[in-house]
Amino acid sequence: MVTTASADFLALEGLSADELRSWIDEAEAMLPFATGARPIASPAPLAGKLVANIFFEDSTRTRCSFEIAAKRLGGDVTNLGASGSSASKGETLLDTARNIEAMGVDAIVVRCAISGGALMLANALDVPVINAGDGRHEHPTQGILDLLTLRRHFEEMHRSGSFAGRTVAIVGDVMNSRVARSATHGLVTLGARVLLVGPPTLVTKDFESLAGAGAGSIEVAHALDPHLGHLDAIMMLRIQLERAAGGAIAADYRSQYGLTEARAARLPERCAILHPGPVNRGVEIDDRVMDDRRLSRILTQVTAGVATRMAVLRRLLAGR
């Protein structure tokens, strides 16, 4: 078993504040290249490298984002999709990944429905593994892009990119969200106060323990309205209808937790609105709120996503 923690990118849990900051710095440095505003210097860092995207769950944005990131860095990409029951067991995932590794790829980007699936591959493979979302566990590149988006927002609004003392609400189906877990680990480690808001069926007190030794704090709340006026950022989660089986989301979800125009109007002027996408318009967030150029950072997140994935691919692959 060859596992070198530094060779994989699996989770934000366990990364120090310094490590997080260096990932955010590197992602930020990639921003001009991500948009194509500046061409990457020759020779390209990933020239001659082949990245395999193994996506056992439907995803357009994240897969595309990794693909663009690799290509901007001069690498080649091959995409593997699979769905249905054949991909539901870890065995299949591992067998597929072993086959792809044997074909001589330089990195595997994996998205799967299995919590712990990326770690399982990393433990079994020599090639670097990048977690593009494993079940309900973590989505670490999403976490870094969220942190980058927020840091730039704070710099713009407060002239300081510090997370200390900032309050960030994460609203919705926390239970089933890997985005929420990665963001929470990152935010708490960097000193933010994280409010996890949602119905008691989807946000339990157990989540307060995610804080670990982080400098920040986590609070669980089941009502959104009392907190609206004190937020520096609000991250709306996608309602994961495919994962929230068992009738845990009631018909009053929007009226209790949706970011409606009325609620958005009560947010502080400098509060950023984030959403990992894809958005259920009119459910967790209203159309006009989402398209509000003043506060919505949703498209900024998308650009930061390419930059983040460039940073990760570059660090794991360049010169390897």
Add this chain to the structure above:
Amino acid sequence: MTSLLSSLLLRGGRIIDPASDTDAVGDVLVHDGKIAAISFRHGALSKHDAERTIECHDRLVVPGLIDPHVHLREPGGEAKETIRTGATSAARGGFTTVCCMPNTTPTLDTPAMIEFVRMRAREALQARVYSVGAATVGRKGEQLAPMAAMANIGAVAFSDDGDGIASAEMMRMVLSVVKSIGRAFMQHCQDATLTPGGVMNAGPLAARLGLAGWPAVAEEVMLERDCRLNRSIGARYHAQHLSSGGSAEILRRARAEGQPVSGEVAPHHLLLTDAACDGYNTNAKMNPPLRTAQDIADLKRAVADGTITVLATDHAPHTQAEKARDFSSAPFGIIGLECALGLYVKALVDDGVIDWPRLIAMMTLEPARLCGLDARPELHGIGTLSVGGIADITIIDPTSPYTVDLASFASRSRNCPFDGWPLHARATHTIVGGDVRFELPDERGMASVGSGRADARGHHG
């Protein structure tokens, strides 16, 4: 049962027989598969009385250990374990009798299947194997299985282990039937509507790992329901592998009411918490799941005050390939026969929860009574050391340190989280029907005298 060595003297051991409240140094003489004499008078029995003498100084001589809850996987799961390998594993752990659960493929839910196990058990020479029949057809909880006919052919108890009986009406019927045929029903307490996709204890770690939780209340709700249903029926009801302090409390109350209900624990629920699941360790995935330090403390208290009366293993073999799957899709369960005794001593005796005689009672007399083994003519005296009774005896070295070595296990499987654990109590000899079926390798020639045979293990012609 015939015996290779027609007489055997176990000399100078600490004889613990909970049935007769015996705990004293003495000698046991075995003749023709039965206990011929027990003497506490030094020198009353000598090695001239027997063809073989085993010196038992500083050893415990106790009734053969009985495990009422093992999974031997045959038929249908022979890659994990067979009745033969399971029986060998049992003997190595000091068990002379095990009762295997019916969640095989096909299910042990007909007299023919019970007969199949009996036939295979006859060939599995290392330990006695009895079967627990399914209470409902296919363990689906929808149709009563032919329990009376299975009991007649040898099923010692009934259970749908692996699943609880979901329907209260079906449960009521099962209790009525087992009551009428004088057998125990063993429940796997899990209200499945509370555990959708659940793979580990519901709590902070499950939240962090993104794994679906299996909360203690799912066990407690079913146990509470069953005790209520059984109030007017009075069947012999047994709750398997209790994992939560709340369950112990429910059982304590039902027993105080005078209900004929009992409960068991498994070693892992007394020694490990859900923290063992971190890193997605599938060898810490059990059903019911590992819980909290508070649950461990509550379960120990229930053992100490007599609420929990039976110590089992829930020996649940799985192949390495199955356990190499991701946490959610890997199967539940671990093997336990070959380390259970040492683990129980660590959890209960070293910790002062109970003393040696009570530990032995919970691993011999209590399971024998639960499964009605003591009422079977061919097992006269089982669970005890009685003159005239069958010579099922375990000799234990209670104090020599050793390390659990998974590689040395006789089980076909290796799914066990206790590899490398330092323990100090284990069986040195397992004697079934007067025959030494297992002998710790380095014991031969050291502690034993007068054995002319290179291998004392039984091989029936």
